[in-house]
Amino acid sequence: MIKKLIVLLTIFVLFGCGSDALSMFKSEMEGSAKNFEGDIHGTYASTYTPLKPENIVIRNATIFDGNGNKFLDYDVYFSDGKIKNLGVDLEVEGAREIDATGKYVTPGIVDNHSHMGVYPAPSVRTSSDGNEATNPVTAEVWAEHSVWSQDPQYKLALAGGVTTFHVLPGSANLFGGRGVTLKNVSANTVPDMKFPDAPHSLKMACGENPKRVYRSRGPSTRMGNVAGYRKAWIGAENHKKRLEREPEHRDIKNETLVGVLDGKILVHNHCYRADEMATMINISQEFGYKVSTFHHAVEAYKIADLLADEGICAALWADWWGFKHEAYDMTIANIAIVDQARGGTGCAIVHSDSESGIQRLNQEAAKALAAGRRAGFEISEARAMTWLTKNPAKSLGILDKTGTLDFGKDADLVIWDGNPFSVYTKAEQVYIDGALTFDKASNFMPHTDFDIGIKEWEEK
Amino acid sequence: MRLIKLLILFSFYLFPHADDMYLLKGGNVFLPNVGFVKKDILIDEGLIISIKDEIDSSISENVINSDGKYITPGLIVFSALGLIEIGALPETIDIRSETYNAGFDPSDAFNPFSQAIRLNRSKGVTSTVNIPSASGYFAGLLSYTKINNGLKQKKQGPLGLLTSYGQSYDDSRAANLMFIEDLFSYVRNGYDSMKADQIQFFYGTDNEYRFTKRDLEAIQKVINKEMPLVVRVNKATDILKVLEMAKSENINLVLWEANEGHMVAEEISKAEVPVIMDPLNNIPGTFDSLNATYENVSRLHNAGVKLAFYYDQSSGVHNAYLATQSAGNAVALGVSYNEALASVTLNPAEIFDIKNVGVIAIGYDADLTIWDNDPLELMTQVETVFIDGSKQDLSNRYDELTERYTKEEELPNSYRSR
Known part of the structure; x- marks a missing residue:
């Protein structure tokens, strides 16, 4: 090469x-180049181009910058699609002025667990494309090859302030396949939605789901699951050795797994129980890879210190529980406990895993924040905003591009008509790469082809 | 002597006790058609006995200072609380039946010690409308249960007969409508109750077509207008068909879900049919809900339709208390605050004629929730809950787990009592 x-x-x-x-x-x-790198940077690379980026200065807003800071009566200036400045009474020439007195500005929300596109609406068998449940190890499949670019759900998430989302395969398999990070823009092809240079990810799943789906052929137990992961990683090590002898050899399943071993693909591991997460960390140590994030992790609070020590994020619901046995030990303080572990060095994320929940992630964060305070933690709203922006961006390997309002980052941001931790607050405008993509007042938003011709009523 | 002690203890467990008189002083009290007003509330023997601007503190030993707090009727939710412990474990689920359908009432399976009950009580819920889920043409009978601490709960019911109408994998929706008409006609014309248990209404072997005497009796109650037919339906044209059917069959109707209700809001209003819904259902999740929208709730509200809310999103089964989140969002979507709060308290009681609950008024059951702030806001906490005048234990498993894992102790947490 x-x-x-x-x-x-x-x-x-x-x-x-x-x-x-x-x-x-x-x-x-x-x-x-017909190889791992060629796939990612060539054939299947992002072809995303932003809408029309504007030069805009938003004035007098309350700003949560995504780094855990809150600024009152602040201005934010962005141009050429990038954040240029935050400050008081910024002197800017030639920019469109937006008065945001009484309003809040935050980074665009990043949801690191979505199945939009692979489980689109309407939910019907013909477009149910999220689980290749034909083998416990399908590291070779890519969610981006299932994503339907015309899913009418994207714009609903956009109206909730979501500017980036990570689409994962489902959790039927030990290795479900690769995930893809998308900008929340309407486009006719998936590469046109792909977040430029976002690392690929690998979905893994613990516990009940794989052992239920494969109970007749195996794995049918948690120990069977673990044997399945280890066998697959040994296979990947063998593939890596073979590549030294035969650099041209292709094996798309093992290319994904070797991508993880080489630190180029981030592991997103569906795992509920604390003891299982600890086992998954052991496996990662045996084979020398790192788990980026445990997803769902209803019991993350039981090993919050371990997660903080290992630098592993936990992507969590505020309050889901009880739908299965491994989701029984719920506490609404889960997110706060993970966040506050080891002197506040934990990485807590509010995720949705839901086409409904993704529309109100700010509300989910509010409930988690309230529970954290109730449990005795002093956590600010600005800190809670990191659960929706900075931390998920970190978990996806795109924190250098989005997730905070730092200089030079993509101008992905939301203007809210009030405090985003209130149930009465709505996103008023959403910008992606400095371009207006949603405006509540004028009802400006993208519509997919699926929306065409459906509406039998007049919107207000 | 020992026996008497036992008996006393036993009766304490059996019946919600309310011999304590409580005075709730200075709270913002939610009154129907008025909103929050600063009032004192006196409760005794399970009932609200006085609501005044000022009640002298000397009247009761138990004064709860409610200055700056918000007092509402306890939440009435639509749920399977106490009937489902863990969703993916059928052995912990009691809302299903293969044997009965229309006559199936799951309320006798109610488990007051469910962890979901404890959580929801701590979040301000005082009673639930139990949702059955039998397989067949009818899901079963709706009933009402209080969720107080202890072994015994007050029940009312049956409140209504639940069914659904719309898309299906086999029969056309037209065929389903024909079937309902034929079935009602069969019951109306006097089915042979002696043979009902032996015969099947249609000679199919499929359970969907099998009706026992108990099932046919439930349908008879709908025909007699003793209770409404509750129809889960979404498509606008289907809603119109159901309204027509109810009119021609001369039965009372309640609509459930109604994602496209906004397209026929005037017709629903004219028929004076209430709608039980989640204002957050805005996804075109099925071909029956292609016109689902956030505007549904405000359009139905503006047309004058009586509404009750539940929380249908994802983990709604175990988090029925989040009906307040649905109601808060409804306010943001254009519903008046008082109506939104009534939709999780008074309206469920009115829609199903549940006696003596849902409102703070003299003579009504003292089912009350005291909140530290606006009950519809996300960060508001519940401070006190009364059910039938009895102050409830609000401990719950999630608080206990939180404490177990956040308190530093010498011994491993498994050695702590909690």
Whole structure:
């Protein structure tokens, strides 16, 4: 790969090609590379381009910056799709002014657990594409190849302030396949929605689901599940050795797993019980990979210190429980306990796993915050906002691009008509990469093809 | 002597006790058609006996200072509380029946010690409308249960007969309508009750078509207008068909879910049919709900339809108390505050004619919840709950687990009592 690049660069130097031509050739080269890197950076790379980014200064807002800070009567300035400045009475020329007195501004919400697109609406068998439940190990499938770009649910999440979401395969399998991070924009193709340069992810699942789905052929027990993970990782190690001998050899299942072992693919592990999460950490240590995030993790509070020590995030519901045995030991303080572990170094995330919940993640965070305070923790609203923005962005490997209102990041942000932790508050405007994508007042929002022709009534 | 002691103890467990008189002083009290007003409330022997601007504290030893607090009727939820412990474990579920359908009432299976009951009580719920889920043409009978501490709970019912209408995998919805008409006609014209247990209404072997005497009697009650037919239906055109059917059959009707109700809001209002719904259902999740929208609730409200709310999202079964979140959102979506709060307290009682609950008024059951702030807000906490005048234990498993894992102790947490 590097050799090839040097050869090409030599050619460019010799023939005096410009930088545009270089990048064109570079992408062609990577696109044609039939391997792990070629897949990610070439053939299946993001082709997303933002809508029309504006130069805008939002004035006099209450700002939660996503880093845990709250600023009163602050301005935020963004242009060319990037955050440029936060401050008081910013001097900006040539920007559209928005008066946000009495309003709140936050980073766009990042949901790191969604099945929009792979379980679209309406929910029917013909487009139920989230679980390749034909084998306990399907590391070779990619959620992005199931995503329906015309799912009418995206815009509902957008109206709830969600600017980025991570679509995962379901939890039927030990290894469910790769997940994909999308910008919440309407587009006709999935690559046009893909968050540029977001790392690929791998969905793994513990507990009841795999052992229920495969009970007749195995695994049918939790110990069977663990044997299944370990066998698969040993297979991946063998594949890695083989690649040293046969660099051209392809095995798309093991390419995903080796991508994890090489630290290029982030593990998102569906796991409810504390003891099982600890076992999964052991497995990751045996094979030398890192778990990015445990999802659902109803019992995360039982091992909050361990998660903080290991630098593993927990993506959680505020209050779901009781729908299955491994979700019985619920506490609404779960998110707060994970957040406050080891002197507040825990990484807590409010996730949805729900096409309804994703529309009101701010409300879920409010309930979790209230429970945390009730349990005796002093947690600010600004801190709770990190559960919706910074931490999920970190968990997805895109914190350098979104999740806070830091200089230079994507101008993904929400103007709320009041405090986002109130049940009465609504998102008023949503910007993605500095472009207005939702405006409540004018009813401006994208509509997918599916929406066309359906409406038999007039919106107010 | 020992026996007497036992008897006293036993009766204490059997019946909710309320020999204590309580004075709730200075709270913002939710009164129907008025809203929150600063009042004192006196409760005795399980009932609200006085509501005044000022009641002298000397009248009761038990004064609860409610200054700055909010007092509402206890929440009445629509749920399977006490009937489902763990969703994926059928052995902990008692809302189903393969044997009966229309006549199936799950309320005798009610488990007052369910962890879901404890949680919901601590969140301000004082009673529940039990939702059956039998397989067949009818899901069963709705009933009403208080969720007080202890072994015995007051019940009312049956309140209504639950069924659904709309998309199905087998028969056309037209065929389903024909079947209901034929079945009602069969019952109306006097089925042979002696043979009812032996014969099947249609000679199919499928359970859907089998009706026992108990089932036919339940249908008879609907025909006699002793209770309403409650129909879970979403598509606007289906709602119109159900309204027509109720009119021609001369029965009382309640609509359930009604995601496309906003398209026929005037017709629903004209028929004076109430709607039980979740204002948050805005996803076109089925082809019967393609026009689902956040606007549903305000359009029904503006048309004058009486509404009651439940929380249908995801873990709604165990978190029925989140009906307040649905109600709070309804306010943000254009419903008046008082109506939204009534939709989780008074309206469920009115829709099903549940006696003596749902409102803070003299002579009514003292089912009360005291909140530290606006009851519909997300961060508001419940402070005190009364059911039939009895101050409830609000301990619950989630608080206990929280404490177990947040308190630093020398011994491992499994050695602590809680």
